Amino acid sequence: MIWQLDLAILTLVVVAAIGAITIKDLLGSAILFGAYSFMMCLLWSIMGAVDVAFTEASVGAGVSTIFFVAAVFRTTRRTKD
Amino acid sequence: MPDLISSIVDYYNYLIYITLMMIGLYAMIAKKNLVKKIVGMNIFQTAIILFYVSIGAKKGATIPIIQHGHGEGADEITSSVIKAAEYINPLPHVLMLTAIVVAVATLGVALALAIKVYNRYETLEEDEILAQIREK
Numbered sequence: 368m369i370w371q372l373d374l375a376i377l378t379l380v381v382v383a384a385i386g387a388i389t390i391k392d393l394l395g396s397a398i399l400f401g402a403y404s405f406m407m408c409l410l411w412s413i414m415g416a417v418d419v420a421f422t423e424a425s426v427g428a429g430v431s432t433i434f435f436v437a438a439v440f441r442t443t444r445r446t447k448d
Numbered sequence: 449m450p451d452l453i454s455s456i457v458d459y460y461n462y463l464i465y466i467t468l469m470m471i472g473l474y475a476m477i478a479k480k481n482l483v484k485k486i487v488g489m490n491i492f493q494t495a496i497i498l499f500y501v502s503i504g505a506k507k508g509a510t511i512p513i514i515q516h517g518h519g520e521g522a523d524e525i526t527s528s529v530i531k532a533a534e535y536i537n538p539l540p541h542v543l544m545l546t547a548i549v550v551a552v553a554t555l556g557v558a559l560a561l562a563i564k565v566y567n568r569y570e571t572l573e574e575d576e577i578l579a580q581i582r583e584k
Contacts, residue, residue: 368505377464384468384491388475393483393572400487407494414505415512415536419497422545426552431490434552438483438559442566446481447573 373413380406393444397435404428461502468495480574482562486555493551497544504537512538 383403387396404427412420456463472495475488512535562572569577 368507374460377461381464381467381471384471387487387491388471388479388484393481396484396487400490403491404494407498410498411501414501415509416501416504416541416544417511419501419541419544419548422548426548427494430552431555434555434559435483435487438563441563442483442572445572446484448480448484 368413368415373410376406376410376413380410391446391448393439393442393446394436396446397432397439400435401428401432404431462499465495465499465502468498482565482572482574483559485574486558486562489558490551490555493547493554497547497551500540500544500547504540506533506536509534509536512536512541 380403383399383406387399387403390396390399404423408420408423408428411417411423469492472488472490472492475491476485479485479488514530565577566572569580571577571580
């Protein structure tokens with residue numbers, strides 16, 4: 368495990384998480400959540416958990432983002448907070 | 449004071465996991481929008497999964513696959529001693545693989561419920577939904 372890379376990607380994960388919950392647009396929130404999941408996948412491949420990284424890339428970053436986008440298109444993009 | 453700083457530097461990853469967990473908890477409690485709450489729930493889940501996977505990581509260890517475990521020369525490798533300290537512990541990985549699949553199932557059910565709520569009340573904001581319920 369390379370700690371410089373680990374720290375850089377952990378910072379990006381925190382930034383993506385804060386962005387996903389503060390942005391005032393639900394579609395943007397879904398996209399930022401996809402970026403968050405992909406950063407998480409990178410973090411797991413750094414830690415050597417390649418099987419978890421595979422699953423997160425397909426299920427977390429792929430299917431979850433599609434679910435969010437589908438739900439936002441069926442409801443509304445508007446949000447107050 | 450030097451003890452505190454050195455412990456912060458040593459355990460920076462755990463502190464960041466707790467930060468992520470608190471971001472998710474804050475979104476679940478304080479945000480009014482239902483989709484934001486679901487995003488917060490997912491952030492909380494992945495923070496816990498990250499914590500568990502990091503327990504299995506070791507310094508100087510490789511991924512838990514025995515090199516040339518199959519095919520030619522497999523017999524001499526399996527007959528020699530395999531040092532477990534050279535491999536990352538795969539048990540947390542396997543447990544958290546199940547947790548990721550459960551997380552996506554929870555997400556699907558939560559979003560389906562949010563769509564149902566929107567069809568009935570024409571809004572995703574919690575306070576507006578509660579106001580509509582009180583009017584009846």
